[in-house]
Amino acid sequence: AHDAVNATLEVVDLSDPKQPKSTLLEFKQAHGLTGLLARGDSIFTSHYEPTNDGRARFYLDRIDVSDPGSPKRTKVNIPGSLLDVDPASGKLLNVGYQRHRERFQRDVDCYEAHGSLARFEYDSDGLSESGFCVWVSHTISLVSLAGEVKLESSLQLEDGAVPQNTAMGDGVFFAQLTDPYRYHGNDLELSVFSGFAAGQLQRADVPVAVTDDYQYIQQVQAHGNHAALITGESALAIDASSPGEPRVTQRQNLHAYPSSVTLDDSEMFVSLGYDGMLAFPLEAK
Structure with a gap:
């Protein structure tokens, strides 16, 4: 059974700061x-709606705020949920889901x-170790909105891979796909997706090995065709x-725990909270 979810999005028109105008858009x-x-001038989100046969139908929600005093929402059926939007082509990167039971x-x-994200359902007798393994596999898809919705390309991810810690650059999309439960001794990877303009998704992985006791990517930011990321105790730049x-192109061990990272054309900036900020060139000298 699915419970109905009714949400609202508030758009505030500040063209007259002394008299802001608020508009609520309903998502039923x-x-x-x-x-x-x-x-x-557009805001994007997506949602799904359950169907009578136990599956789900996904929709893109585009809110036109070119006139912030009168925002307009359009809804279109898409394959999977929205991951990001390529600014140059306007194409969507979506995530598709497939449930398995073995x-x-x-x-x-x-x-x-x-x-580790799989779920094990033990046999009901409670006496044996056997049962059913339930897991969800994920697909990254490139979707065009020019005219009709068109699925241009898709890449199946390996079991246990889940898109997380993502950032869109210029013609490149950075994503951590590795298992979120990482321990010392397991190298991390950052995946780079491209091929949006040509309509053919490509993927390449780059190891981002660090010496942290517990290895995880805390945040990824992109600028142009570069990315900066922070882990528990390290900062790295990717070209x-x-x-x-x-x-x-840059790897730094930090003397304090980072809280956020950003970058420009030549440098990355790592906030250490109360311990200040560090700046590093994107290309190590």
């Missing part, structure tokens, strides 16, 4: 609303085969000017 029967993305003799075999061969 909307489940799984994604984060807001601003692209020019019998396994032990729960540990389920997790080893399909990652994706050749998207098929991304490379680490």
Whole structure:
């Protein structure tokens, strides 16, 4: 069973700061609303609506705020939920989902085969270790909105891979896809997606090995064809000017825990909270 979800989006017109005008847009029967993305005069989000056969139908929600006093929302059926929007082409990067259920003799075999995000359903007798392994596989899709909605290209992700810590650059999209439960000794990777203009998704991975006790990517930011990322104790810069061969161009161990990172054409800036800020060139000297 699905409970109805009714959400609202408030758009505030500040053209007259002394008399701001607020407009509420309603999202009825909307489940799984994604984060807001601003692209020019448009705001994008997506949601899904359950169908009678137990599946879900996904929709893109585009809010035109060119006239902030009178925002307009359009809704269109798309394959999967919205991940990001390529500013140059206007094409969508979406995530598709496929649920799987397979019998396994032990729960540990389920997790080893399909990652830590899998779920194991033990047999109802309560006496054996056997049961069913349930997991969701993910697909990254490139979708064009020119005229009719068109699925141009898609890439199937490996089991346990989930898009997280993402950032859109100029013609390149950076994403951590590795298992979120990472421990010392397991190298991290950052994936770079490209091929938006040509309508053919390409993916390349770059190792971002760090010496942190617990390895995880805390934040990724993009500018042009570069990305900056922070982990628990490190900061790195990635050059994706050749998207098929991304490379680490800067790697710094930090003396304090980072809280955020940003970058411009030549430098990355790492906030250390109360411990100040550090700046590093994107290309190590």
